[in-house]
Amino acid sequence: MNKQLLFVKRPLGKPEADTWELVSNPIPKIEKGQILIKQHYISLDPAMRGWMNNTKSYIAPMEIGSVMRAGSVGEIIASDNTKFKVGDFVAGTGGVQQYTATDGKGYYAVDPKLAPLPTYIGTLGMPGMTAYFGITEVGKIKEGDVVLVSGAAGAVGSIVGQVAKIKGCKVIGIAGGKNKCEYVVDELGFDACIDYKNDNVATKFKESCPKGIDVYFDNVGGDILDIALSRLKMHARIVICGAISQYNNKTAIKGPSNYLALLVSRATMQGMVVFDYADRYKEGAMQLGQWMAQGKLKSKEAIYEGIENFPKTFDRLFTGEKLGKLVLKVIED
Numbered sequence: 001m002n003k004q005l006l007f008v009k010r011p012l013g014k015p016e017a018d019t020w021e022l023v024s025n026p027i028p029k030i031e032k033g034q035i036l037i038k039q040h041y042i043s044l045d046p047a048m049r050g051w052m053n054n055t056k057s058y059i060a061p062m063e064i065g066s067v068m069r070a071g072s073v074g075e076i077i078a079s080d081n082t083k084f085k086v087g088d089f090v091a092g093t094g095g096v097q098q099y100t101a102t103d104g105k106g107y108y109a110v111d112p113k114l115a116p117l118p119t120y121i122g123t124l125g126m127p128g129m130t131a132y133f134g135i136t137e138v139g140k141i142k143e144g145d146v147v148l149v150s151g152a153a154g155a156v157g158s159i160v161g162q163v164a165k166i167k168g169c170k171v172i173g174i175a176g177g178k179n180k181c182e183y184v185v186d187e188l189g190f191d192a193c194i195d196y197k198n199d200n201v202a203t204k205f206k207e208s209c210p211k212g213i214d215v216y217f218d219n220v221g222g223d224i225l226d227i228a229l230s231r232l233k234m235h236a237r238i239v240i241c242g243a244i245s246q247y248n249n250k251t252a253i254k255g256p257s258n259y260l261a262l263l264v265s266r267a268t269m270q271g272m273v274v275f276d277y278a279d280r281y282k283e284g285a286m287q288l289g290q291w292m293a294q295g296k297l298k299s300k301e302a303i304y305e306g307i308e309n310f311p312k313t314f315d316r317l318f319t320g321e322k323l324g325k326l327v328l329k330v331i332e333d
Contacts, residue, residue: 002027003307003330005068005096010052014248014318017311019052020068020096028101035107036078037090037100041303043071043121044310044326045155046219046317049247058273067095068310071121073110074100074331084109091120096310098331108281115289116301122325123159123292123299124285130241130274131159132284136167138239138272139215143168146209148228151219152193153180155325156241159288160217161190162297169215172208174201174224176320183323188298196224205231212236220245222254229258232265240271248318300324 001024008021030036051069054061062069072094079086081104092107094100110120122128134156135141147164151157152173161171161184173184173193181193194204205227212233218225221243228238246253262269277284291297302322304313307330316322 001025002097002099004098005307005310007052007062007066007068008064010054010064011248013250015049015052015311015314020311022308022310027099030078030080030101033081033103034079034101035076035081035084035090035104037072037074037092037094037102037107038077038331039072039074039094039098039100040331041073041118041121041327041329042094042096043125043127044314044317044328045071045126046242046244046247048314049317058275067097069093070096071126072100073117073120073125089117091125096307096328096330098307115292115299118301118303118325118327119299121327122155122301123288123297126274127155127325128159128288129277129281129284130272131156132163132288133274133277133280134239134241134272135160135163135215135217137277138270139217139237141167141169141215145169145214146212146233147171147215147217148174148205148209148213148231149190149217149219150174150224150228151242151244152184152188152190153323154219157217157219158184158188158300158324159297162188162291164215165189165191166291166296170209172213174220180320180323202227202230215239217241218243222246225256226258229256229261232261232267234265234267236265236267238262238267238269240269244318301327303327303329305329 006021011019073091076088090107147169149157149161153175164171171190173190176197181195184190184193192208216228216238219242222245
């Protein structure tokens, strides 16, 4: 049988357990041109919250009754597709289920001998591509830049900061709690980290970057974005990657009230969606993989088990009870 998590209710505010329904159906049989994947791990990402809303976005909203959309990695156990063979490992968007039958479009081969499977839906997957292209192409970092990163202990932010350090920037992170801030500085090599739960963020901004910031990579939105806008250097760049502080709002999303700082500083604020760089994923993965092999880039996954534990594991995205990339193992050994 194939355990699947169906999306059955559009949430208002934070998704509760009744947003989904766990069902068991027969393992699908492949049709001509298809492959059958035994999924090992699925990716949990803040973007999944936005996919639940029935609103216009960069990707179609999920339909009620469909398998919860998610990135995944697993092993091909049956194939009628000449591009894939049994025993290959592939990553793609297989959803929150244990098995998926697909024509293979959007899937790419991965090698578990080169890196653990969860890494291919983390540092070498969508979060890594988001970080790499977001900070280099949209943020346009250069040596000597002062870079501020919110969500610095998370899947994307942790990579953003490390890439910026590799490129010769001064990097200040923002994270919640002493343990996360110590991890960001001591293990990832950031120059400093502001604890938004316990520090006066505005004061710490001034102390950490007294002359202002060249690039702000924003994963949280809300009040933090407003404070960052007050610290811009001339021609600063703001990368809008996410706004996790706003995703579960039951009222209107809070936009930046300090946006005129963009005018004063002749700065730019640009949204970033990783799918725009799909034709360059190989380039990004090769560079990130090389830095990992050289010991310049660290990858961390917070791995939990059991497809039935998806709701409470997903909640960790918003409570902050994790370090690095959040991954769920969905297949039993």
